[in-house]
Amino acid sequence: MIAEIGLAALWLAAALAVLQLAGGLAALRAGENSDLAALTRPAAVLQGGLVAISFAMLLWLFAITDLSVKLVAMNSHTAKPLIFKLSGAWGNHEGSMLLWVTVMALAGALIAGIERRLPEKTMQATLAAQGFVALGFYAFLLLSSNPFERLPEPVIEGLGLNPLLQDIGLALHPPTLYFGYVGLSVAFSFAVGALLTRNVTPDFARAMRPWILGAWVFLTLGITAGSYWAYYELGWGGYWFWDPVENASLMPWLAATALLHSASVLASRDALRVWTIMLGVVAFSMSMLGTFLVRSGILTSVHAFAVDPERGSFILILLGLYIGGALLLFALRAGTISEGERFSIASREGALVVNNVMLSAILAVVLLGTLYPLLTEAFDVRVSVGPPYFNPVSAVFVFPMLAVMAVGPLLRWRRDSWSRISREMALTGALLLVALVIFGVVSQVALLPLLGLSFAIALGVASFLPLRGRNLRRVPIAVWGMVMAHFGVAVALLGMASESAFSTERLAALAEGERTSVGPWAVELQAVEPIAGPNWTAMAARMAVSYDDGEPIEIAPQSRNFWAPAQQTTESVLVTRWNGQLYAVVGSSSNDGRWQVRLWWKPLVTLIWYGGLLVALGGILALIGRVRTDLKRRAAVRKGAARRLEMEKVS
């Protein structure tokens, strides 16, 4: 019964999406006062509620492990802890698509419910676009990936969940990314709505901005968490592999970062109209493209999703309809959108444009590297594009962008002179030079990490310069957000560069009682003991590790064997100090009773993720700042209207 309720709610929601689309189109044809148009907003709100019910039903099925439902039987197991039963609901293709449409429908309900700043016709067009996008996903779910499908006969026991995915990281990582992707779908709908009604105004940018900011915060968190998850769960000691699936989350982030900055220019200065629209389309395209690459199995990746060419074709068709349609609209309409305000190169806008160009170039580099194997495979050549391409080629654009990041926020809007900020520029430049000399000549660090370390230090200081000479208590929250985000980039960069410049690695075969060392750490393998968990058994290597001859700490990395399904994983152990992490992995035993132990000492590596968190925190601050300003402005408008009404009455 639960499954049937979920399915029925989903069908009803799909029907409402049709109504929402029809209402929006009616508003475009017959004007926003037509009868059908009045139904657009209620349809969107009701639809959000229905999809939420549908998703709640799926969670319920997983919570009670209803093994008559195919999805539960395939992906869950009665012996799993409740939290992983629940996260199992979206740890698979069907469930994750349902989560996606849930977030999307809730976002649609929210804009339909509260967004009243834009002209009603533009809003109707936006909601029509949102309905159209949602409809495609409903069709996908209902026609080819029904999460509520029953089995002819209930099974006795479920097939479990991939043990690698039995981790709190999984419970949070995909939903975070989906919030991000969906936020970008809202920005996309706004862009299409604005194109359809030729209404690209600062108000449009202001309406779109909280969604971009929210999406961007979630994407930042998702990428940060995903990177840390891969780092400690996969046991390879790496945090970023330039894997197609990782790139699939990075590309929307890059596009969203560019969009965020260009929307700021549009909101404050009414410039970059067409460019902002284009980025709105591109950002969502990147989310869809990522979904396609991941789900179709068209590229080989370490992230093994359930791969199915039929699903791949479905997503490709959706991709073609949405993005092809939007780009066609862009080609037809963008020419008729008048150019915005002009500005000089030495201005805040100028710096933001350079930033946008650099971000787009990095996006192009990543996109090209990700799709290149697809291109060569058409000619029967198999290649794998990895760090030797991505690192140096993206660096060509990353470092100029970092330089602009240091200087840009100091510039004034519209027109400024370089001489006004010459002291700040000199300070930043001097810091950069000193760091280059220290790390390059004294420590002999390789080129990319050297640039990374130096730019990180210079940018770290420069990101606080916009606050100079200001009363800190009166600085707007959004400015604090910018400072925090830029500082976070510097912090993350410092972590990455330090990890690559100063890490040491030790691979040893140790018998019980033997010692080895890595960096400043002394490590002794004391004993290897079997351990039994709820659905796995493991060999745990008890080791005593001591930093710089200090007190030994006991750690026990494991090599685990899961039995449903049978799979071996490593549980690495991390010892975190303020100045870095010790990373320990135990492998298999050899015939002579020795155990393979892999150890890394990674100085300052944690800064990578702290930096990511700072960037996200900056986004949250900016979001709070923008929403507060908006609310204040609304209150002021209301007050003004009330006063005018009173004046009219008096006269």
Add this chain to the structure above:
Amino acid sequence: MSWRLWVPLLLFSGFLGLAGYQLTQPKDDVVESRMVGRELPYFTLPPASLDRPGVDSRDFYDGRPKLLNIWASWCLPCIAEAPQLEALKEQGVEIVGVAIRDEPVDVMRFLTQHGNPYTRIGRDDLSEVQLGIGSSGVPETFVIDGKGVIRYQHIGDIREEHVPVLLEELRKAES
């Protein structure tokens, strides 16, 4: 109207075409060994079961062609190909097994259940020999001639229709 506004759509259409084309292409995960036509690398493997000796690359230099079967007790297609290996053995073919990442207990259980066509079974715990001869999965079967040269590679389980093919390859390897 500026032609530049059409560039994004054009690029995107190119991608759509490429992706669509790739989707219709059969995804072939078969990795052919580059060792075919070359001599076996040198190796020695300890026995994987109690009643058969281990495998040494020098065993393949006695002038008689053999089959080298890469398998494992945990591999389902290996169960499917067991009758065909049995049939090849009936035809007088000498089959040498290499058990990949396996335990003697499991190997014994598998052989009692599904038959033991092997004259020797080596234990390859780290897939060293498997990778050394260019095999990327289990099961795979190689035809090795009497001078230790890899003559033919069969990827996947041996079905009934493959038996004559393997016999023919063995006959060719004799000359």
